[in-house]
Amino acid sequence: MYKLVWAEEFDKPGPPNPKNWKFETGFVRNEEHQFYQAQNARCEKSNLIIEARRESIKNPAFKSGSNNWRENREFAEITSASLSTSGLQSWQYGRFEMRAKIDTQLGLWPAFWTLGTEGEWPSNGEIDIMEFYRGQLLANVAWGTKQRWNAKWNSKKTPLESLGRDWTKKFHVWRMDWDETAIELFVDNRLLNRTELATATNPDGKCPFKQPHYILVNLAVGGQNGGDFSQTKFPTRYEIDYIRVYQKTVV
Template sequence: MIKHKLFFLIFSLGTATVAQAQFDPTSAGYKLVWQEEFENSGQVNPEFWSFEKGFKRNNELQWYQEPNATVKDGKLIITGKREQLNNPNFDPDSKDWKRNRKFAEYTSSSINTRGKYEFQYGIMEVRAKIDTSMGMWPAIWTLGISKPWPSNGEIDVMEYYRVKGEATILANAAWADEGQYNAKWDNAKIPFTDYLKKDPDWPNKFHLWRMEWTEQSIKIYLDDELLNEVDLARTINPDGFNPFHQPHYILLNLAIGGNNGGDPSKTIFPKEYVVDYVRVYQK
């Protein structure tokens, strides 16, 4: 059963009180076709989600493991911890960063629906609260089911990390460029200070990220504000394949440090990335 959702925001404007309607996908002819409400307490539902394990990408500091993702009080909680973990793949002579680290200094979780739920076109909504401390790199994203990255296509509905040292909210899409592992990007980068100026308490609140995906475009919204619109006539790989004309699966993760997260060494842990729900609507 869907949790009650408030479709009207009440705020003061001078002496008047104004009701502002939030976008409702069902009012635009969409039907709810998949939902994860995180209703059951304990472990993440294995019928919906799989886990990444170990070191994965971007020189990130965290070791991904299952215990850091739990469900409590109707919410998914991904916890980033500062704790030392032996790297079972350690090789001091390796040039691979995933192998030449003797220890992981942090742990977290990354979950995905690959092979369990995939969709092509529609609206995806994720209500979440992110921790914006130094070193945190939470994300809501999708990947295409066929071809290796970036030929499979990546949609970053939400990323929060440091761009040239400045805290930033991002909404992106990536596809293949010439050369192996080279990507073309359509980025939107909004300084996080823009949100703090509007609401100093922003990090302590839940916010709604929405992706509207059609054959023609991908639009990414945050609290009904359009952040980025990607023209899918442009997103063609060198081999002619359009990775956004195939099904994608959903990923939720909290990375720490790495290429973009910032230095977490002075940050107080544990940290929590909390997701209230994930919903997919289609016409």
């Protein structure tokens, strides 16, 4: 029996609730092209809108001649937003659910995912309840290996065309059921991926999915996986109706 323990309904217009969300800023990961900033996220008509825009803004981390991808661009050409409950809200086990509509144009990379609160990535554990890029819906679980910053992945890809006509025009429900034994990832009650926790252990034998995780939602563009966005129509939206966390009650 599940009980609702946390819900974000995005009912109050304006910025997302700072008690639940903090923002990533700048060029963050995966050599992505978007510059993350708080002003690209807002609550509107009971939805969280994460908007990617084609606009030129100054990169405050720019260093002339740098080989670092975060520093060698004087200007960003795309802006977007990434929100996280890190340091504010986290949970160990439960049912995590999101109702959302995603844009599936080439170059876009929306995600709904979690990271463990303790440890360095990927040894802290990553769960991608939803990722989409290059015509594929992904459901992934990742943990550590003997090589630093190199993950072991259990990844399942579902081609967009297999999901049905007009799929991208509608809202869908993504869900994770996570307990002491396994992680199961769903879309619209369709099981996409199952990972046994007994198999998801770091080289030291510890399982990063036996600790609290926090939630991230973001809309990335380009980078290592997003693809070519030269023909993508901006601005584009990732629209989230709600995010809810349920946990089992003790009988």
